[in-house]
Amino acid sequence: MSPDFLNTIEVILNGLMAGVMYSLVALGFVLIFKASGIFNYAQGVMALFAAMTLVGFQTGQVPFSHLINAVFGTSIHSFGWTLPAVVAVLLTVVVMILFAILVERLVLKHLVNQEPIILFMATIGLAYFMEGMGDLMWGSEMKILDVGVPQGGSLWLEEFTAGWATEGSTYYGMYIDRLDIVATVVAIVLVISLTLFSQYTRTGRALRAVADDHQAALSVGISLRKIWVIVWAIAGIVAMVAGIMWGAKSGVQFSLSLIALKALPVLILGGFTSIPGAIIGGLIIGVGEKLFEYGVGPLIGGATENWFAYVLALIFLVFRPQGLFGDKIIERV
Amino acid sequence: MKNHGTSLVSNIEPGQEVLSVQNISLSFGGVKALTDISFDLVKGEVRAIIGPNGAGKSSMLNVINGFYHPQEGEVFYCGQKRNAMKPHQIAHQGIARTFQNIALFKGMSTLDNIMTGRFTHMKTNVLQHAFWRGPAEQEEIENRLKVEEIIDFLEIQTIRKTPVGRLPYGLQKRVELGRALAAEPVLLLLDEPMAGMNIEEKEDMSRFILDVQEEFGTTIALIEHDMGVVMDISDRVVVLDYGKKIGDGTPDEVRNNQAVIDAYLGVPHE
Numbered sequence: 201m202s203p204d205f206l207n208t209i210e211v212i213l214n215g216l217m218a219g220v221m222y223s224l225v226a227l228g229f230v231l232i233f234k235a236s237g238i239f240n241y242a243q244g245v246m247a248l249f250a251a252m253t254l255v256g257f258q259t260g261q262v263p264f265s266h267l268i269n270a271v272f273g274t275s276i277h278s279f280g281w282t283l284p285a286v287v288a289v290l291l292t293v294v295v296m297i298l299f300a301i302l303v304e305r306l307v308l309k310h311l312v313n314q315e316p317i318i319l320f321m322a323t324i325g326l327a328y329f330m331e332g333m334g335d336l337m338w339g340s341e342m343k344i345l346d347v348g349v350p351q352g353g354s355l356w357l358e359e360f361t362a363g364w365a366t367e368g369s370t371y372y373g374m375y376i377d378r379l380d381i382v383a384t385v386v387a388i389v390l391v392i393s394l395t396l397f398s399q400y401t402r403t404g405r406a407l408r409a410v411a412d413d414h415q416a417a418l419s420v421g422i423s424l425r426k427i428w429v430i431v432w433a434i435a436g437i438v439a440m441v442a443g444i445m446w447g448a449k450s451g452v453q454f455s456l457s458l459i460a461l462k463a464l465p466v467l468i469l470g471g472f473t474s475i476p477g478a479i480i481g482g483l484i485i486g487v488g489e490k491l492f493e494y495g496v497g498p499l500i501g502g503a504t505e506n507w508f509a510y511v512l513a514l515i516f517l518v519f520r521p522q523g524l525f526g527d528k529i530i531e532r533v
Numbered sequence: 534m535k536n537h538g539t540s541l542v543s544n545i546e547p548g549q550e551v552l553s554v555q556n557i558s559l560s561f562g563g564v565k566a567l568t569d570i571s572f573d574l575v576k577g578e579v580r581a582i583i584g585p586n587g588a589g590k591s592s593m594l595n596v597i598n599g600f601y602h603p604q605e606g607e608v609f610y611c612g613q614k615r616n617a618m619k620p621h622q623i624a625h626q627g628i629a630r631t632f633q634n635i636a637l638f639k640g641m642s643t644l645d646n647i648m649t650g651r652f653t654h655m656k657t658n659v660l661q662h663a664f665w666r667g668p669a670e671q672e673e674i675e676n677r678l679k680v681e682e683i684i685d686f687l688e689i690q691t692i693r694k695t696p697v698g699r700l701p702y703g704l705q706k707r708v709e710l711g712r713a714l715a716a717e718p719v720l721l722l723l724d725e726p727m728a729g730m731n732i733e734e735k736e737d738m739s740r741f742i743l744d745v746q747e748e749f750g751t752t753i754a755l756i757e758h759d760m761g762v763v764m765d766i767s768d769r770v771v772v773l774d775y776g777k778k779i780g781d782g783t784p785d786e787v788r789n790n791q792a793v794i795d796a797y798l799g800v801p802h803e
């Protein structure tokens with residue numbers, strides 16, 4: 201195999217790994233949108249908040265310590281322990297579930313049957329509230345997130361593939377970040393579990409039922425409010441997974457919440473209501489932007505990854521506004 | 534594996550009252566949809582509710598299953614006065630329904646749609662579903678068997694796996710009936726189950742309704758426009774017109790009631 205070909209393969213693989221992340225974030229959006237028709241602006245901040253909470257638990261930070269110290273003149277900061285990553289993750293899951301319950305009690309419950317735009321505004325409020333809450337609880341400085349996944353390329357893969365190139369050519373093997381590999385495996389497991397859950401359990405069917413028809417769901421005994429809590433909790437957990445992956449790569453700081461922006465083009469490609477759409481849309485954008493940068497980037501000065509996804513989305517909006525999987529929208533006349 | 538309805542109805546004998554509405558008035562802004570309506574349903578009967586379009590028939594069912602809350606009047610269910618309740622709570626008390634405009638879960642298969650009808654009979658919770666497969670799986674299997682019985686009963690084995698959105702209208706109506714039957718309801722509310730059907734489909738549907746009544750002793754409230762069907766399969770009939778009750782009795786009594794003839798049979802409907 202020629203080194204060029206192998207390099208292209210490597211680019212595609214790296215694209216798929218980046219795409220997995222986009223898919224996850226988009227998945228969070230789709231889950232909430234399907235169940236309640238809400239475009240959740242706070243999805244990105246939820247990822248940030250979850251990552252901050254995880255680091256906070258892991259490093260034994262006292263939540264609200266700045267506030268407590270300011271009010272009581274104390275100077276506590278840390279419980280003085282460090283928790284194993286697994287425990288911290290489980291605690292974060294609990295926090296995200298509590299968060300879902302609070303959102304339902306304090307916000308959604310009062311906004312039933314409102315216009316989508318009002319619900320959207322509510323989630324903007326929610327996003328800023330959570331951002332502030334995160335800072336207040338855990339401090340606003342950038343944090344290092346380390347859940348024990350090694351960074352750096354997989355040496356094994358490099359050595360394994362180094363011999364693949366045609367003899368005589370210079371090829372050093374494929375470089376794929378181990379963190380990306382782990383993240384991809386986790387994401388795949390997550391998506392498969394979610395799929396099984398929604399296909400073969402009472403709660404899963406109820407989630408799908410609510411996504412399809414509220415009245416009919418009520419008529420078979422499904423409580424919409426319970427389902428909303430469950431959906432927000434799942435979206436929170438998905439956000440957490442995305443937050444961990446991104447946070448482990450580039451640190452936990454405000455910019456993490458901007459991954460939500462990358463989910464927008466994915467949603468336009470995949471459609472707002474299609475879970476397979478979110479996954480495949482994410483992968484297409486991940487691969488597309490990496491290949492474009494590899495093939496075309498050098499000719500036009502690089503940094504194409506900043507805009508490629510949005511331009512692709514724009515092209516889709518013009519030629520296929522219903523997304524890859526949506527039904528064709530035919531105007532009623 | 535039983536919902537709350539089963540125990541509520543256990544001390545009601547056939548022929549005794551399962552549900553009654555008393556002096557129900559319901560209005561939307563200025564529109565009076567129902568005015569001072571009272572009638573009852575006794576265990577095991579098919580009770581037709583008829584009347585011209587806009588008479589308030591659907592509104593009546595919506596009051597019974599909790600979608601609408603009347604401004605005045607009371608609902609008695611299994612001998613007890615019912616407090617204001619949410620529709621999903623009422624479903625747990627054994628009241629199931631179909632809709633005038635089909636309300637199926639379009640993206641789901643026939644099987645899954647009918648499976649959702651078992652919701653009130655399943656007791657495992659979301660944590661068990663997420664982590665602890667044992668009891669959840671057991672429950673899934675038991676309820677699946679029940680659903681298969683209903684699929685056989687309604688003769689829809691061949692469309693078991695088909696997404697319902699792709700089914701023809703008549704079959705969708707049948708699946709919707711299946712979903713309501715899966716709840717093993719004490720009281721089954723059918724809002725125009727035969728609207729838009731051809732004669733053959735209507736005959737099938739009539740047969741299913743009578744079979745349900747006979748085999749399961751289910752009490753059935755049926756809204757239907759086809760007078761032939763109503764006369765054939767109902768035990769008693771309530772007639773509404775402009776939100777008021779203008780007739781109540783056996784099909785023969787209603788047919789010979791002058792007010793009904795004037796208001797309903799006399800005027801062309803649809």
Ligand SMILES: Nc1ncnc2c1ncn2[C@@H]1O[C@H](COP(=O)(O)OP(=O)(O)O)[C@@H](O)[C@H]1O
Pocket residue numbers: 561564565566584585586587588589590591592593
């Ligand atoms: N949700 C609603 N909002 C406003 N008006 C309604 C609503 N539901 C029913 N109505 C009105 O109540 C009256 C009775 O309607 P309905 O119960 O659907 O009649 P039917 O089922 O007998 O055709 C109609 O005038 C209808 O417009």
Ligand SMILES: [Mg+2]
Pocket residue numbers: 590591592633
């Ligand atoms: Mg009606």
